[in-house]
Amino acid sequence: MTPLSLSYANVMAPALGSGGIDPERLDGELAERFQRARARVDRQRESGELGFLDLPGDRGAVKAIREVADSFGQWFENLVVVGIGGSSLGARALTEALLGVHWNLRSDEERDHFPRLHFLENADPDSFTELLGRIDPRRTLFNVVSKSGSTAETMAQFLAVEGILEAALGEEKVGGHLLFTTDPSAGPLRKLAEARGVPSMAIPANVGGRFSVLSPVGLLPGAIVGIDPDEVLAGAAEMARRCEADQLRENPAGLVAVLLHSLDRDGGRSVHVMMPYADRLRNLSLWFQQLWAESLGKGQDLDGRPVETGPTPLAALGAVDQHSLLQLLMEGPRDKVVLFLRRKEAEGRVEIPQRYPDEEALAYLGDSELGELLEVERRATAEALRRSGRPSLVVEVDRLDARAMGELFMLFQLATVYGGALYGVDPLDQPGVELGKRLTYGLMGRTGFDAAELAPEDAGGFRV
C-alpha cells in the first residue's frame, strides 16, 4: 500500500507565481522556523503534554476496546454515542469514512449484523425526540463520552436517556445499556461509573478532547461497528514515524503547518479551506475545523502577551462546493488556501453509458466513469486556482481504509501542534470558551454561579 502523500507545488513560486513561496525560502527561513517549532514540540512531547502521540502504542487501551466491542458492544441493534465536540467529531469522521453515509439505512445483513450508529450531540429536543422515538432502548447501547464528565449538553441528554432506560427496563437493568468514556479518575461520570458499576473506558489525562480520536473516544464506537482499532493505529504510528523527520521537506506534518502558517503570516491567507473530494470525508473536514480553530485561535501568545491570532478553517466538500464556494475562491480576496483531500480509488464504480452520442453536451460524459469525472473536476479546480494565483495543497491516499484514516488523523494532529509552535500559542488549551460556560451555569442556576445581568439583544430598540 502506498503511504499518504502531500503535494505542494501549487503553493510554490515556480508554479504559482508572485504569491507563491520561493524554494530558497522554503529551504532557508521556513526550514529554520520549522526547526524552532520542532524543538518546541519535542519539549512538549518529552514533558508528556502530547498524550495523543502515545495512543498508537497503548496496547492496554486496544485490548480494553476489543473486549468491550466483542463481549457486548456488538450485541446491540443500535449504538448511540452521546457526546459533543471532541467527544463526537472524531468518531463521526472515522465511521463515516469507513461505513459510508447510508449505514443506518442498511439491513442487518448488509451491516453484517453490526449495530446502527447514531450520535446525540446537540442539546436539540427535536433530534433527541426523533431518535429516541425511533429506537428500542432495550436493544440500544448508549456510549456517553465526556472527558470532564460534566459537559452540559451531554450530561443533560444522559439524564434524559437514563430516565427513559429506567422506565423501559427497570432500574437494575439500566447499567447494562450504558458505557462511559471519561477521565480515568476525576469527574461526575467517573464517579457514577464506580458507584453504579457502569462499564467505562478511560481517556488518558494528557489527551484533550480534540486530540482524542485515537483513544477510546473514537476507536471504541469504531470497534463496535466493526472497524479494526489496530489498523487505524498502525496508520497513525506510521505517520508519526514519518513526522519525526528532522528535514522539513521530509516531514508531512511539518510541511502542512509551515506552508499554511507562512501563507497566512507572510501572505495574509488566513482562511484554510479543507476540501476533500469524497462524500465520506465531510465529517473529517468538521473534525479538522475544530482541531485547527480551537487549537490555533488564541488571544494570548506563549508569554501571555495579547495576540488575537489564528487561521479560520473552512470545511468544504468537492465537487459540491465548486457550485458554492469556488466563485469566491477564484475571484474574491486573496486570503485563502485550499487543502484538497483525495482518495485515488473509491469503493464503488459507476459506468456512465454513452446514451446520446449526438448531443454534444452529454456525449463527452459517455463511456467514462463517475469517479474519473470527480478527479478530473478536482484537478481542473486546482489548475484553475493556480492560474488565478490561488494556492492549494493536495493530500492523497490510495483508498479510505482504516489505515489511511489513521494516517490522516495523525498528520493533522501533528500539524496542529507544529502550528501552535509557529503561531506562538498553546494548541492544547481553550480559555475562550470559559466565559460562555460560566454564563450558562449562572442562567441555569448552578450552585456557585451568579445569574449575570445579560444585555438584551434588542437593547435600544435595535430590532425589526
Place this chain on the structure above:
Amino acid sequence: MTPLSLSYANVMAPALGSGGIDPERLDGELAERFQRARARVDRQRESGELGFLDLPGDRGAVKAIREVADSFGQWFENLVVVGIGGSSLGARALTEALLGVHWNLRSDEERDHFPRLHFLENADPDSFTELLGRIDPRRTLFNVVSKSGSTAETMAQFLAVEGILEAALGEEKVGGHLLFTTDPSAGPLRKLAEARGVPSMAIPANVGGRFSVLSPVGLLPGAIVGIDPDEVLAGAAEMARRCEADQLRENPAGLVAVLLHSLDRDGGRSVHVMMPYADRLRNLSLWFQQLWAESLGKGQDLDGRPVETGPTPLAALGAVDQHSLLQLLMEGPRDKVVLFLRRKEAEGRVEIPQRYPDEEALAYLGDSELGELLEVERRATAEALRRSGRPSLVVEVDRLDARAMGELFMLFQLATVYGGALYGVDPLDQPGVELGKRLTYGLMGRTGFDAAELAPEDAGGFRV
C-alpha cells in the same frame, strides 16, 4: 403568528463598545448607503433581473407543482433529487427544516406515506452505488434538476440512472420515473423532455440557481414530501413586502446587508458566521453559504474594475460549534460577525429529570428542559461574544414551519442583492467558475474544448 424578527443591538456601539456601529452613523451614512443600494435594487427589479421576487406571485407554477405532486409524485416510495449547488441546496434546506433529520429512517406510516427523500449531488461513485444499491428503481422517481441542462455531475448521474431504469423497467417505462426541472426553453434536458415526453417543470429564465429555492427547484421536491408550497410562498411574500420599506431601520434585508457590509468594509470583519441553533437548520447554513459566497465574491466591480472582494460565509451550528469554533470566535482575530438563528419553539420537548440532586455538576440540569438549555447556551454565547467586543445579530422565528422558511429564504435572498449593490458587484453572475468548467470539459474530451496542459501538482519534486 409573530413574524420573523432581527435584533441587532450587539453590533451597535452602545452595547458592543468601540468596534460597534454608532447609532448616528446608522441613521446617517449607513442609511444613505442603503438608499443608494435600494435605488440600484429597484432598477434591477424594474428591469426584470430579479426573477425570484416574482415567484411568490406565480400562481401557474404553484398549480403545476401541485398537479405533479398530487397526480403521481407522491405515489413513489422514493424521491431522488439529482442536482448540485443551487439545484439541491434549497430543497435540502427546506425539507430538512420541516421533515427533520431522520425522515428516511421513518416507517411508511410515520411518513404518512410520503416518499423517502434522497439527493444525488456529488459525482461520488460511493454515494451513487450505495443509494442505487438500496432503493428499488421501480418505486423511485428521479427529479433531475439543472437550469442549464448540462451540469456535468448531474448529467453524468442522469445518464447512469437512465441506464439503470432501462435495465430494470424496459425502455418504454423509463420516462414515468423521470421528472426534469430545467430552463423553460433551452438546454439538453429541455430537449430530452420534449423528445421523450418526460414531464418537466420550468425554472424561469431570470431565476438563477442560487435564487431558485422558491421555484419548482425547491418547492416541487417539498410538495412531493408534503410541504405546502403556498405556505412557503406566503412567508416569502410577507418578507418581500416588509423589505419594501424605504427606511433602513424598518427593512430587515436592508439591515442584514448594511450591517454585515459595514462591519466588513469599515471594520475588517469579513467572515460572516451563520450559526443556527437547531439541527434542522444545518442545511440552511449551507444554502446561505452558497448564496453569499457566489453572489458577493467577485473579481470585478460593476464598472469592470478589478476589486477582488467579498465576505467569507462560514456555516456553523449551535450549540455544537461552541465546542469547535467558539474559541476562535472569542479570542482570535476580530474579523468575524456571528449571525445567530433561533426558533423559539422546537417540535419536541425533552424533560431533564432531577436524578442526582447531590451531584453539583448534574443537579442544576435537573428539572429543566433540553430546549431551554439550548437557548440558554445561545444567549450565553451571544453575551460572551459581546463582552469580548465581538458582534452578533440574531434572527428569530416562532417555529420552523413552511411560512417561516419562506420568510428566511426571502430575507437572505434580498439581503444578498442589497449586498451586491453595497459591495458594488453583480450578485447574479459567477464568471469565476468558468475556467474550471472549461478545463474539465477539455480533460473529459468534450468536442470544442482542448485538453489543456496542466501543471503537475508535484512539479519540481514538491511532494512528500
